Amino acid sequence: MDAGNRLQLGTSVSDLVEVWHAHRTSIILCALVLLIGLRTLLHKAEEREPLAVLPKIYNQEKSETNEKTAHEAQPVAVAEKKSAGPRRIKGGVTRKPSQEKKATAVDYTDRPTKVLVFFSSITTKTEKIAHEYIKTLETFVDQRAGETQGKFLKPELLDLTEIDFEDYFVSPPKSTENAAYVYLFILPSYNIDSINDTFLQHLQETHHDFRIDTAPLSPLIGYSVFGFGDKEGWPNEDEGFCFQAKELDKWMSKLTGRKRAYPVGMGDMKSDHTERFTEWTTGVQDVIFQAVQTGFLGEGVPGSGDAVESDEEDAEADDGEVVFDDEESGDGKSSDDSRPLDDVEDLGKMIRPNKDGNGTIRKAPLAVDFTTYPSAGKKKAQAPIIKEMVAKNSPTYTALTKQGYSIVGSHSGVKICRWTKSALRGRGSCYKYSLYGINSHQCMETTPSLSCSNKCVFCWRHGTNPVGTTWRWVVDPPDMIFDGVKENHYKKIKMMRGVPGVRAERYAEALRIRHCALSLVGEPIFYPYINEFLALLHNERISSFLVCNAQHPDQLAALKAVTQLYVSIDASNKDSLRKIDRPLHRDFWERFLRCLDILREKRFRHRTVYRLTLVKGFNVEDEAEGYAQLIERGLPCFVEVKGVTYCGTSTSSNAGLSMSNVPFYWEVCEFVKALDKRLQEKGLDYGIAAEHAHSCCVLLASKRFNVNGKWHTHIDYQRFFELLEERGADGDWTPEDYMGPPTPEWALWGNGGFDPRDERVDRKGRKMEAIVTREAPE
Numbered sequence: 129m130d131a132g133n134r135l136q137l138g139t140s141v142s143d144l145v146e147v148w149h150a151h152r153t154s155i156i157l158c159a160l161v162l163l164i165g166l167r168t169l170l171h172k173a174e175e176r177e178p179l180a181v182l183p184k185i186y187n188q189e190k191s192e193t194n195e196k197t198a199h200e201a202q203p204v205a206v207a208e209k210k211s212a213g214p215r216r217i218k219g220g221v222t223r224k225p226s227q228e229k230k231a232t233a234v235d236y237t238d239r240p241t242k243v244l245v246f247f248s249s250i251t252t253k254t255e256k257i258a259h260e261y262i263k264t265l266e267t268f269v270d271q272r273a274g275e276t277q278g279k280f281l282k283p284e285l286l287d288l289t290e291i292d293f294e295d296y297f298v299s300p301p302k303s304t305e306n307a308a309y310v311y312l313f314i315l316p317s318y319n320i321d322s323i324n325d326t327f328l329q330h331l332q333e334t335h336h337d338f339r340i341d342t343a344p345l346s347p348l349i350g351y352s353v354f355g356f357g358d359k360e361g362w363p364n365e366d367e368g369f370c371f372q373a374k375e376l377d378k379w380m381s382k383l384t385g386r387k388r389a390y391p392v393g394m395g396d397m398k399s400d401h402t403e404r405f406t407e408w409t410t411g412v413q414d415v416i417f418q419a420v421q422t423g424f425l426g427e428g429v430p431g432s433g434d435a436v437e438s439d440e441e442d443a444e445a446d447d448g449e450v451v452f453d454d455e456e457s458g459d460g461k462s463s464d465d466s467r468p469l470d471d472v473e474d475l476g477k478m479i480r481p482n483k484d485g486n487g488t489i490r491k492a493p494l495a496v497d498f499t500t501y502p503s504a505g506k507k508k509a510q511a512p513i514i515k516e517m518v519a520k521n522s523p524t525y526t527a528l529t530k531q532g533y534s535i536v537g538s539h540s541g542v543k544i545c546r547w548t549k550s551a552l553r554g555r556g557s558c559y560k561y562s563l564y565g566i567n568s569h570q571c572m573e574t575t576p577s578l579s580c581s582n583k584c585v586f587c588w589r590h591g592t593n594p595v596g597t598t599w600r601w602v603v604d605p606p607d608m609i610f611d612g613v614k615e616n617h618y619k620k621i622k623m624m625r626g627v628p629g630v631r632a633e634r635y636a637e638a639l640r641i642r643h644c645a646l647s648l649v650g651e652p653i654f655y656p657y658i659n660e661f662l663a664l665l666h667n668e669r670i671s672s673f674l675v676c677n678a679q680h681p682d683q684l685a686a687l688k689a690v691t692q693l694y695v696s697i698d699a700s701n702k703d704s705l706r707k708i709d710r711p712l713h714r715d716f717w718e719r720f721l722r723c724l725d726i727l728r729e730k731r732f733r734h735r736t737v738y739r740l741t742l743v744k745g746f747n748v749e750d751e752a753e754g755y756a757q758l759i760e761r762g763l764p765c766f767v768e769v770k771g772v773t774y775c776g777t778s779t780s781s782n783a784g785l786s787m788s789n790v791p792f793y794w795e796v797c798e799f800v801k802a803l804d805k806r807l808q809e810k811g812l813d814y815g816i817a818a819e820h821a822h823s824c825c826v827l828l829a830s831k832r833f834n835v836n837g838k839w840h841t842h843i844d845y846q847r848f849f850e851l852l853e854e855r856g857a858d859g860d861w862t863p864e865d866y867m868g869p870p871t872p873e874w875a876l877w878g879n880g881g882f883d884p885r886d887e888r889v890d891r892k893g894r895k896m897e898a899i900v901t902r903e904a905p906e
């Protein structure tokens with residue numbers, strides 16, 4: 129560099145320094161603004177990965193808006209795009225949204241339905257069945273094409289070993305047709321490591337994954353599971369029969385927000401599997417077809433109607449156990465109208481002390497006595513207006529429907545008995561299964577007359593039923609009542625479809641009523657067309673168990689054939705009967721005795737039964753002799769002795785009843801033994817035949833039903849109908865003609881009487897040991 133150049137360079141540097149000194153503040157400020165601008169621009173353009181840790185802080189705003197859209201506004205979730213990275217956060221870290229809010233009704237009417245059938249198979253038996261089934265299902269879809277306007281898409285069969293679980297079990301897949309899905313599963317059980325374990329593990333993890341909604345499969349229309357197993361190796365469910373199908377059912381229930389479309393079915397690959405599987409597929413297809421047509425699964429399935437389930441899978445309030453809710457356990461609210469356990473039939477008769485909101489005992493509302501008419505002297509005589517017994521706008525109607533009754537016409541009622549629900553869930557049948565072979569899940573409890581002529585102190589329905597001595601109401605025709613009670617019964621059974629633990633096999637059987645207990649409330653023989661009503665039952669081969677209160681001798685005498693005829697014997701003498709039954713008839717004792725005489729005459733035509741309900745302090749003490757005399761008078765075929773059952777809030781508290789009036793089972797047994805002794809002493813040929821300790825019930829039977837030293841208390845129902853068809857309702861035959869096979873060993877006196885097919889459970893569904901105490905504790 130020469131001297132001139134160097135001089136020039138020195139000048140420009142000094143110029144720059146000069147400029148810097150003159151404007152440095154503004155230069156620094158400009159640079160700062162430029163840098164901040166650039167930083168902001170780059171930050172905005174940056175594409176960020178979703179945050180897996182602390183999403184609540186970072187994604188709060190986003191999840192609040194997005195989640196609402198995914199789960200409420202758009203019911204059917206769009207399948208996740210498969211990615212190798214972590215699963216997308218759908219529900220934030222807030223847990224259990226689906227348990228807090230039940231799945232809401234989703235309308236699928238505008239969307240086509242697609243059934244996906246998943247299966248696994250190791251020794252290929254299930255695989256073969258699944259392949260055959262998918263063909264059947266395809267044919268079914270084709271046949272229904274006309275009725276469903278093509279909204280029923282071709283079903284698809286999927287092998288669990290060949291699919292990516294994430295495609296189907298994190299959310300339902302997306303389809304071009306915008307299909308709504310039904311998932312069916314056919315799964316054999318394996319107690320060795322198999323694909324089933326991986327699959328079940330996946331479902332469990334999905335449910336527990338805090339980043340995923342606990343019920344990500346709630347957009348499904350529904351699901352159902354069928355299991356195959358082997359009873360030779362795994363004889364019952366306790367020992368592992370079909371255990372993985374049951375587990376799958378449980379996880380799917382959680383993941384779908386309880387959208388069990390049909391109860392879990394189970395088949396033994398070595399015996400009944402074809403029958404059980406056909407039963408299940410028929411039921412499932414009916415439900416799916418209904419969903420395609422109506423857009424919902426029907427009542428009883430959450431998300432589509434009236435959910436019957438409780439919050440916990442296994443903790444239903446109504447669980448097949450007698451619940452003794454005493455006064456102290458109440459919350460102060462009057463629960464008269466909402467309790468599900470109010471069945472006279474299954475619980476014997478109930479006591480309900482009634483409290484108001486402050487916990488003070490209320491007087492029972494007075495039952496309306498329709499027999500009280502204004503006296504002719506006071507008012508000008510008027511032609512009586514014929515009223516409806518239970519008019520739709522009456523308080524009686526409201527009270528009864530709140531208690532779970534369906535009122536048919538104006539004077540009949542039907543209610544699903546808690547034993548029916550219990551048997552559907554494999555938790556035991558009522559005592560009539562042990563004593564007479566009645567399947568509780570096939571039994572309808574009904575009455576053609578809600579009115580009665582007694583006001584028994586232990587009758588829980590006190591104050592809600594009309595009473596009267598004669599029929600003064602509009603009369604509904606028997607066929608209308610018959611159709612109405614059947615329809616309502618089936619409706620209630622169908623509502624049980626989604627309830628956890630309901631057995632597919634029992635559910636299918638329950639859709640055919642085989643028995644009718646005419647003992648719900650009121651007095652069935654009060655209904656003027658009771659014989660016609662019975663004929664309708666028998667025509668459909670439904671057996672009839674009719675209970676009457678021994679106050680209507682004329683109607684009793686005119687009664688035609690019934691399968692089993694009861695009279696309630698609530699006391700052994702006149703005074704006691706007046707106190708306990710509070711009859712409306714002045715000549716109640718004479719009526720009572722006449723009924724016993726009629727029963728005596730009928731004993732070779734009908735299976736006659738005395739039903740004794742023991743209430744400690746009222747009709748037990750020192751009354752064995754009195755009861756023995758009544759038995760001597762009527763000579764019934766059977767004597768059922770039951771302890772009264774206490775159900776909590778009775779209006780009869782004003783009669784001074786409490787928990788202390790409920791006898792222990794050993795007290796019932798002691799009474800029965802004393803009664804049996806008295807009968808022997810009188811030379812009457814009776815013996816203690818059978819028991820159902822669970823219901824505090826013991827059966828004394830006439831030795832007519834003891835053949836070659838064996839009790840035959842069960843009924844041959846088939847034979848009963850044959851006799852009826854051959855000889856007519858007035859025909860000549862005896863109860864022995866339709867006596868069933870020997871009473872099973874487990875039901876005999878001394879063996880407890882609990883159905884060995886079922887499991888005894890407590891209110892939470894936990895298994896219980898059956899400990900029976902028949903003797904007074906030391």
Ligand SMILES: Cc1cc2nc3c(=O)[nH]c(=O)nc-3n(C[C@H](O)[C@H](O)[C@H](O)COP(=O)(O)O)c2cc1C
Nearest residue numbers: 249250251252253254316317319357358369370397
């Ligand atoms: C190793 C083995 C373990 C099994 N474990 C059970 C079990 O725990 N419970 C059950 O009910 N059946 C069990 N089974 C019976 C199978 O579930 C039954 O045979 C089924 O039909 C097999 O179906 P697949 O041929 O489709 O694999 C088992 C069978 C095998 C061979």
Ligand code: SF4
Nearest residue numbers: 474545558568571573
């Ligand atoms: S006979 Fe029928 S209605 Fe009566 S308790 Fe049994 S199942 Fe219920």
